[in-house]
Amino acid sequence: MVSLMSDQENLFWISNRMGFGLSPSEMELHQDQNFSEFVGKRIDPEKHGLKIPAEPFENAEDFIPADKDASDFKKQERAASLELFDLWLDEMRDTSDPVLEWMTFFWHDHFAVSAREIKSLRAFVRHLRLLRTHARGSYPTMLREVTIDPAMLIFLDGYKNTAKKPNENYGRELLELYSLGIGNYSEDDVMAASRALTGWRVTENGVEFKPRQHDDTPQILLGNSNVHDLDTVMEAVVNHEALPGFISKKLSDAVLGTEIPDAVINEFAAVFANNDLELIPLIEAIVDAGLSMNKRVPIIRHPVSWLLNAEKVTGVKLDVIERANMLSQMNMLPGRPPNVGGFPKTDHYLSASSTAARFSSAGIIVSKTPRESVALQAAKSANWGDLANICGRTNGFNQPTIESLQDLWESSPSSSQGGRVCLAIALSSPDFMVI
């Protein structure tokens, strides 16, 4: 890896693109390390002997209501879902392994199972655990597990898919969204995959395969004959030449932006294919390409990334409802992608209402920011260079932002109030919305 950027710039780059930003103390902790060693540890901590943090939903079963017949079950489950998503956001913000949490969230967007649609928080937690377990493991393993995951079976009607009455909902999205993309399969393939995946049922504690509801007739799927069950479907799908490119492009778009030339995507795809569709080599290739670019193209961040970075920058602790309100108003609630395609493209979050919600959220954040916050100190003393640095803008804020901050600070009745409102402007500024 040869990078023309400073180590500090690179540190922010990887922390923002495959994580949720850096807090001032994390910045201090990491900045004196050898950068390439740091990147290696970030992407593959296990290889470097680091421990993977425990999963954040360890005790979720304790607060997920079990008694479906209870009169206030819905209310209980709503409260539990808020708590669950809050725990998840805490982990994304505080984890020592940001790449793992970022990848888990990436897969949540990719498979796009909605907790609201499946109406089972228990199944949703199990789904998140699955995504986290395989987040940077083997894609074929994850895809196989997801195919027979209770949450997915409910979400895309797989549990209703039987020999007598095939349902193509999952079969279609398996090919279109999870493996190959449009143009690489036919309507016959959709039906073949759906028939071969008949017979899976959701039970109290998991799934079971019901041979009597399964259509074992050999199907032709993507040119492979004798496809008749889960294993043979997976074999046909993961060996298809379009899969490495499709998944590589999706991950590359999220990390590097959508302007990467096809030739570069093809290189990522080759790495992915040559490593048995293991994700770590793919992540390494994408990060390496990003760090080697001599000119970086900024991308717009989504509200979860914005909020968690704002929390890191200020050290604020928000309560469950405040967070949910902010994310809801910015139009991105974890656990609730709007449709099977996942969360919208990030420019959607520049809508009039998301922009207003960002501004209002920044106001709440600064009013709860602790006095000792270094970001607040920098704002109080009108030190815009330091504040920009804390916000991850190593080359400083954009000129209009600096002038706006200075004007606001000068017109404020006290440096203490000026500091808070200027911090709000810094957080809601266009600068902090791009990474």
Added chain:
Amino acid sequence: MSELSRRRFLYLSGGAAATATGVGVWAALLRGESEKGMLVPPSTTLGMTSTTTTTTTTTTAPTPPQNPVVVIVQMDGGNDGLNTLVPLDGLYHAARPTIGLPDSNLISLAGRTDFGLHPALAPLSDFWDKDMLRIVAGSGIPEQGRSHFAATDAWHSGQTDKEETGWIGRWLDATEGSTPNPLRGIALGGGAPILNGKTSISTVINSPSNFRLATPPGTDSESIVLAFLNTASPLASDPALAAAQSAIPNSLDAIGVFDSAKSGVDPDPYAEESFTTLLETAAELINMNLDTRVIVVSIPGFDTHSDQLGRHQNLLEDFVTGVSNFWNRVESNGHADRVLLMSTSEFGRRVAENGSSGTDHGAASVQFLIGSGKGLYGDFDLRNLVNGDLPITVDTRSTYATALDWLGGPTDEILGDSYSRLF
């Protein structure tokens, strides 16, 4: 002073507001800078190519009304046209043994013996009787496919090849005045790629009831809002940063309009804005005379792969309740003559039901146009299915052409071809 600037004036009682004298001033201010900053490179082409393959007779458009408005209702997920407008031809029940609607429950349309409406749509027969409802059966875009995303792209762009702009966005581009007004095109309840233009800016409001600016207690709101605005110009050369900048005046302009200072209300983060509420907001916007020309409202949930009967019933009830309520308001405010409401959906569903008492993605669907005249166009031809799908009998772009004529065109330029008009 226009309503927009009056409200903004109230909001920003300081010096900034005193200079705000027209609609979209902040956006205009930014546009002045954009020549330097190149947020939106001036475009001379609208992505049009001249093709003749599907050309149909050009008709002269009727004279459009003064200040016309088109409201587009997007039934997201793929509405099942066949259970919305039911053909009374005997083949229907064979294809739909479980989820077929009994003939006796259907709502009849005066003068038509070939179709009946879903029972939830009873209020639509009033529109029919008053010569205010046009129905398009078998609407679709050829080659759109069964993927939500490919079909949605085609419906949004009005093109089957990859086209980034939406058909309304291209109309906004072609007709924007010298003072750009981001409120000419508004989407309520979610993003609307249909509004994407190359040069024009439109406004997306996810949730009108939560749409407001809050500032920390004990601080001077005006100066903070002004500081936020000032971060937006001049525009940076980097496109992502410039896009984040230009979102700010757009948002503030729209807030000035919505003026939803519902202080003290702590909205339920998991509450959904109802379709009826969104359309009420649309009726309000029309009443405010902000030069709003197109409003897009989404109603989600039509992807009924399973247990369709009850779900579809609820969806259509929501649809018709919202639309009727909207129309009452538009009428009592005296705007009915200039409003055309049109429903769309990315595709219909398969003719045969699936095994889960639902339907999978299909092709042709149904569209409703409310506000001008009566008619039933196209057909649901169950005798000539194409791969188990209803054949497309009306190119959806004919309905777009009709709506664009309503707006005053230039219709054929925007659609890249001349499609026959419904009226």
